[in-house]
Amino acid sequence: MTILLDMKGWDPHPWIAAIKRADPERQVVTAVAQENASAIRYAWVWRPRTGILSNLPNLELIVNLGAGVDALLADATIPTHVPIVRALDPNITMRMTEWIVLQVLYHHRHIPAYLEQQRQRIWRALPQPAASAVTVGILGCGALGTSAGVALRHVGFEVIGWSRTAKEETRFKVFAGGDCLPSFLGQTDILVCLLPLTPETRGVLSYGLFRQLKRGGALAGPVLVNAGRGAQQIDADILRALDDGTLWAASLDVFDPEPLALTSQLWAHPRAFVTPHIAADSEPEAMSGYVIKQIRRHEQGLPLDMTVDRGRGY
Amino acid sequence: MTILLDMKGWDPHPWIAAIKRADPERQVVTAVAQENASAIRYAWVWRPRTGILSNLPNLELIVNLGAGVDALLADATIPTHVPIVRALDPNITMRMTEWIVLQVLYHHRHIPAYLEQQRQRIWRALPQPAASAVTVGILGCGALGTSAGVALRHVGFEVIGWSRTAKEETRFKVFAGGDCLPSFLGQTDILVCLLPLTPETRGVLSYGLFRQLKRGGALAGPVLVNAGRGAQQIDADILRALDDGTLWAASLDVFDPEPLALTSQLWAHPRAFVTPHIAADSEPEAMSGYVIKQIRRHEQGLPLDMTVDRGRGY
Numbered sequence: 001m002t003i004l005l006d007m008k009g010w011d012p013h014p015w016i017a018a019i020k021r022a023d024p025e026r027q028v029v030t031a032v033a034q035e036n037a038s039a040i041r042y043a044w045v046w047r048p049r050t051g052i053l054s055n056l057p058n059l060e061l062i063v064n065l066g067a068g069v070d071a072l073l074a075d076a077t078i079p080t081h082v083p084i085v086r087a088l089d090p091n092i093t094m095r096m097t098e099w100i101v102l103q104v105l106y107h108h109r110h111i112p113a114y115l116e117q118q119r120q121r122i123w124r125a126l127p128q129p130a131a132s133a134v135t136v137g138i139l140g141c142g143a144l145g146t147s148a149g150v151a152l153r154h155v156g157f158e159v160i161g162w163s164r165t166a167k168e169e170t171r172f173k174v175f176a177g178g179d180c181l182p183s184f185l186g187q188t189d190i191l192v193c194l195l196p197l198t199p200e201t202r203g204v205l206s207y208g209l210f211r212q213l214k215r216g217g218a219l220a221g222p223v224l225v226n227a228g229r230g231a232q233q234i235d236a237d238i239l240r241a242l243d244d245g246t247l248w249a250a251s252l253d254v255f256d257p258e259p260l261a262l263t264s265q266l267w268a269h270p271r272a273f274v275t276p277h278i279a280a281d282s283e284p285e286a287m288s289g290y291v292i293k294q295i296r297r298h299e300q301g302l303p304l305d306m307t308v309d310r311g312r313g314y
Numbered sequence: 315m316t317i318l319l320d321m322k323g324w325d326p327h328p329w330i331a332a333i334k335r336a337d338p339e340r341q342v343v344t345a346v347a348q349e350n351a352s353a354i355r356y357a358w359v360w361r362p363r364t365g366i367l368s369n370l371p372n373l374e375l376i377v378n379l380g381a382g383v384d385a386l387l388a389d390a391t392i393p394t395h396v397p398i399v400r401a402l403d404p405n406i407t408m409r410m411t412e413w414i415v416l417q418v419l420y421h422h423r424h425i426p427a428y429l430e431q432q433r434q435r436i437w438r439a440l441p442q443p444a445a446s447a448v449t450v451g452i453l454g455c456g457a458l459g460t461s462a463g464v465a466l467r468h469v470g471f472e473v474i475g476w477s478r479t480a481k482e483e484t485r486f487k488v489f490a491g492g493d494c495l496p497s498f499l500g501q502t503d504i505l506v507c508l509l510p511l512t513p514e515t516r517g518v519l520s521y522g523l524f525r526q527l528k529r530g531g532a533l534a535g536p537v538l539v540n541a542g543r544g545a546q547q548i549d550a551d552i553l554r555a556l557d558d559g560t561l562w563a564a565s566l567d568v569f570d571p572e573p574l575a576l577t578s579q580l581w582a583h584p585r586a587f588v589t590p591h592i593a594a595d596s597e598p599e600a601m602s603g604y605v606i607k608q609i610r611r612h613e614q615g616l617p618l619d620m621t622v623d624r625g626r627g628y
Contacts, residue, residue, distance in 0.1 A: 091446070111425075118587070130409055156408040276431070278442065
């Protein structure tokens with residue numbers, strides 16, 4: 001019942017300690033050797049080393065420590081018969097909700113302009129629509145998008161969503177399928193992207209899409225908030241759209257590649273807010289408690305939350 | 315049934331147009347003359363000219379267009395037998411909720427530091443507690459404070475409140491009365507002030523109060539968010555507290571006097587965010603609809619929302 005932990009760019013020690021607190025009997029290893037390979041039943045991974053999961057005869061479950069499994073599915077060495085679950089604990093979901101609500105309000109309430117006025121000691125109120133006059137459109141209505149949408153409604157925004165497949169969602173209207181995308185975009189003042197990265201969503205945040213957003217709304221122009229994946233956005237299109245007014249402003253937390261290149265013009269654009277992929281980081285304590293619960297459900301033969309469908313890619 | 319409109323610093327024309335849309339038959343005047351004084355039954359005011367309400371023999375109701383009646387009650391020429399109502403429509407309440415949620419998240423999610431990192435093209439994640447590890451304490455739990463508290467809970471924060479008198483509030487804990495203030499402050503990471511300005515609350519945001527806020531919490535230190543009234547805060551105490559670490563950061567929308575003096579050190583303090591009293595401006599359309607409804611209730615002999623108690627001062 002050993003766990004193999006392999007998380008690119010993360011210090012494993014807080015994770016091992018947190019797993020031990022959640023389940024003191026559980027063995028945790030961070031490397032595969034001849035003597036432990038057959039004991040490993042569970043892999044907790046984030047962008048694991050290529051090939052590390054390929055020779056584990058008793059591997060039962062792969063836990064992806066985050067919402068996006070695009071990196072995992074791109075690795076052809078991963079055995080296809082082992083189920084993958086996305087670990088998306090309430091702690092991550094709420095962190096993403098915090099970030100989305102903050103970025104939406106940041107642009108809606110003119111924070112960049114007020115910071116500049118403060119720097120110049122200017123006392124001047126700017127025209128301000130109410131949140132109820134602004135529609136936030138959430139592209140991707142899984143657990144993250146739904147939580148953000150509900151919180152945005154409580155702050156007063158109109159909220160609509162778009163999803164690849166139909167959703168049972170009563171708290172805001174969700175458009176389903178590609179045919180509905182133009183109507184969804186045409187009603188959206190602030191576009192929030194929380195899509196998974198799949199072949200279909202690669203490069204979806206393009207100039208052509210930005211042009212379909214609502215014009216003449218309550219804000220100075222459409223706003224883009226991307227907390228999905230960097231490969232979904234075309235940086236040159238964002239810059240062009242910001243410069244010609246197709247977009248009024250953008251908040252970007254994800255890039256391709258990461259870190260964002262030092263030479264990128266996004267860093268210095270006055271209406272782009274760049275953050276270093278921090279919208280919703282996993283926290284060892286909350287995440288470990290959640291994943292250990294999932295493993296126990298698996299050991300009791302119960303169904304798991306958020307099993308990945310390799311065919312659709314998320 | 316004429317309305318007298320007198321709003322310091324506001325253009326009356328959008329208001330007159332909005333009142334006419336809400337109630338086309340209603341007469342609106344902006345000055346008192348011998349021939350109209352006896353027709354005036356209602357005064358819609360914001361910091362009215364001293365004496366303008368003193369010679370209106372048939373005045374039945376004074377409507378204060380905003381939450382704070384401190385300026386109105388300080389004017390001794392206003393007849394004491396005429397009831398005053400505070401016009402606090404859902405539009406204003408939600409605008410204040412937007413602003414409070416934004417300012418709380420702004421500090422919680424390190425926006426000033428990330429903006430500075432962007433300026434320097436630094437890609438670095440900062441330590442980030444979850445909102446659930448942070449307690450927002452709302453000083454003043456009337457309509458505005460309650461709405462903000464509920465929205466902050468939906469974003470994930472722990473929320474507590476303090477009120478002068480006991481409240482029936484089930485969505486978060488409200489401490490009541492002066493004896494409870496130290497326990498309330500001792501549990502508060504981010505203090506939000508939405509108190510009315512009364513003799514008791516003048517200067518309440520002092521160094522002595524800041525020292526009672528929670529130390530050693532999940533944030534780098536306590537945060538102050540003031541959207542009440544400028545006269546509640548002692549600017550020199552805020553600066554001292556920011557400089558010696560008693561406060562980590564502050565967002566201030568109100569000052570005494572306003573505009574904030576050009577010489578104030580608050581403008582340039584790196585951890586003070588100064589905005590020009592824009593947290594929740596009245597909107598003629600939404601407000602006029604609301605107030606006309608209140609006037610109709612009055613004309614039908616029904617009780618009014620938010621009648622001011624001159625004795626307690628709000």
